[in-house]
Amino acid sequence: MSSTLKDIANKTGVSVSTVSRVLHDNSKKYKISDETQERVKKAAKELGYRINTLARGLRLQKTYEIGLIVPDIANPFFSAMIKSLAGELRKGGYNFIVYDTDEDISIEKSAVKSLMEKRVDGMIIASVGQEFSHIQKLRDANVPIVMIDRCFDSLDIDSVSVDNVKGSLFAVNHLIKEGHTRIAFIQGLPGTYANETRLQGYKQALNDAGIGIDEHLIVGDDFRSLNGYLETKHLLKNPVPPTAIFTAGDLIALGALEACREHGIRIPSDLSLVTFDDPVFTSYLSPALTAIEQPIQKMTEMAVAMLYRRMRNPDDERRKILLEPKLNVRSSVTRLTTLTTITRITNQ
Amino acid sequence: MSSTLKDIANKTGVSVSTVSRVLHDNSKKYKISDETQERVKKAAKELGYRINTLARGLRLQKTYEIGLIVPDIANPFFSAMIKSLAGELRKGGYNFIVYDTDEDISIEKSAVKSLMEKRVDGMIIASVGQEFSHIQKLRDANVPIVMIDRCFDSLDIDSVSVDNVKGSLFAVNHLIKEGHTRIAFIQGLPGTYANETRLQGYKQALNDAGIGIDEHLIVGDDFRSLNGYLETKHLLKNPVPPTAIFTAGDLIALGALEACREHGIRIPSDLSLVTFDDPVFTSYLSPALTAIEQPIQKMTEMAVAMLYRRMRNPDDERRKILLEPKLNVRSSVTRLTTLTTITRITNQ
C-alpha cells in the first residue's frame, strides 16, 4: 500500500540513505546535489510516500508522542483541559494520545501500561487518585511525567493544580458571609486528591467561623451528576435541611439542580448553591451559578512547560505548583437573615 | 530503561523466539515446557518487561490503533461521542488516537496525514466538511474509514449520521405549529454537511408551510457560541425581529441565550428558541431548551461495527446510514397568537 524509502531508492537509482537524507534531514548539510534532491522528491510525491513513524520511533527511541490520562473526557472541565493541552503540545512538535479512565483506578493502571508500551516520550496525568504505586513506578523508570489537577501530596512528582483548599474556603466563606450556617457538602470520589482537599477547605471554613461540622451534611461519593441528584434529594428530606449546598464538581451541581427542580425547590430563594469548577455553561444555567473557577489555560501551559523541562533535565528537583482559584459570584446564593432561617424551620 | 525479549532470553538462556512465544502466543500451541514457561515469565516480571508496540506494529503491519478526527473536542456533543466510541473500540481490542481539528480543514488534512504516518488500522472521521479530496485519497489507498455525523453525500464512503433534514423539519414544524412564522436560523459553518442539511430542512419546513423564506433571517457562520451571541444581538436589532430562533448547534444556542439575557429578552415569552443537539445540560438551562436529540450511542455503535466490517471485508459495498433524530419539547417555545404578534410589532 504505502511506499517506503526503498521503493524510492529503487525508482531513482540512488541509495536508501540518500533518499532518507533528502526527505528527512536538513538535507543541505550532507550536500546532496540539487539534481538528486529533485529526482528523489519527485519520486516520493509520485509514489505517495509517507514516513512510517513506527520505524522511526523504533530507530530513534523517541516517538514525539505524549500520553494524556484524564478521569472523564466528557466532563467539560477535562475536555477543555485536553483541548488546551493539545494546543500547547502541538507548539512543541508533539502529538498526544488520550486515555479516559472513567474515574476507575484499574483502567488508569492499564492506561499507564498501554502508554508505556507505546513508548510515549512523556505523560501528563490527571489521576483518579486513591493510589499511586503505578505512577511511582513510572517515575522510577525515569519516564518524564507531570500530574495535573489531580495530584498526590505525598508523592514527589512534578505537578500543577489549583489550590483546592483555598477554592473551598472562598466558596464556603462566601456562603457564611451571606448568613448560611447549615451548609451541606456533596463530595466527589472519596480518597481522591481533588475531593479530599476540597473537603478539607470546607471543614476549615466552618471551623474558622466557629460553626460546628455536622457529618450528616457531608454526603456523596463520586463526581457524576447522578450523585448530585440523589444526594440532593436525600438532603431535602432532612428534618432540618441545609440552607445551602456546596458541590465538589460541576456535574454534581447539575444533578443537584435537577433534584431541586423536581421537588419544586427554587434556587436561590429556597436553597443556595455554589459549585467547584466553572465550565462555559455555568452562566446560562437557571439560575446562573456562583462557582469556583480554575485557571485552565494557565494550568495547561505550566504542565507542558514542566514536562518539556523534565524531558530535558531528568534530574532537576521536582516542583509542585499551586494555582489561585477564583470565586465567580452569580445568582445562586441568597442572603439569609435570622428571620428567614426561623421562618424556614417553623415551616418544615 | 525498558527490557526486551533479548534481555529475557539472555537471562534465562533460551532463545528470543521462545521468549516471544511464551509471552505473546497462545503458547500452548508450540508445546513449550512448563518449566521453560515459568522461567521466562518469572524473568519477564523481574525485568519489568513491556512489549514494544512500535516493533510489533512494524513487524505485523498492524497497530491496533484507530484514528479519530473531530471538529471540536470541547463541544459536549463530540466529547460524548468520543467517550462512547472509546468504549466501543476497547471492546474490540483497539485503542484510539484523537485529533481535534478546531473546525479547520487544513488541520484536518494534517491530522489525516499524521494518522497515516502512524499506520492506524482505520479511521473514524467527523469531518469539518467543505472539501473531501484528502478523504478520497484515504479511501483509494484502501484505509478502512467511516464518516460519522459529518459526511459527504457525494462521496462513496461508509457513513453514519443523523437525518439532519428531518431534525430541522421537526424543529421548525414545531415552531410553526405554535404559531411562529418569523423564524430565524443561526447557521454553523457554511459548506459543511451538518450545516447545509440542517439549513435545507429549515427551508423545506417553511416552504411546506407556505411561509416565504426571508434571507435576512438566515445568519451566522460557525458552530461556536460567539457566533450565536453576535448574531442574536444582530437579529434583535431588526426592525421586525423574529419571534423564534432555531440554532444549528448547542454552542450557538448558548451564545443566543447570553445575548438575550444581556438585552433583557425573556425566553420563551419574548422569544422562542429551539436548537439542534441536546447535550446533558440542555435541561438545566434557563429555560430548559426544546432541542433535537441525536442518538449518539447508536451512532457510535454503528460506526464501529461498520469499521470492523470494512476492515474484514475491504470490498463490500459501502453504506450510508441515516439515523432518526428526536424532538425533545421543553420550555423554550411559546404559543404565538395573532394578537401577541400584533402587540409585539406595535411595541417595537
Added chain:
DNA sequence: TTGTATGCGTTATCAA
C-alpha cells in the same frame, strides 16, 4: 520442544 535467520522501515556510522 526449541533455535536460527530474516525482514518490517528507518537513521546513524563509517567508508568511499
Added chain:
DNA sequence: TTGATAACGCATACAA
C-alpha cells in the same frame, strides 16, 4: 556527494 551496513524489538518460516 553518496553508499553499505548495522541496529532498533519483534514475530514467524523453517530447521532441528
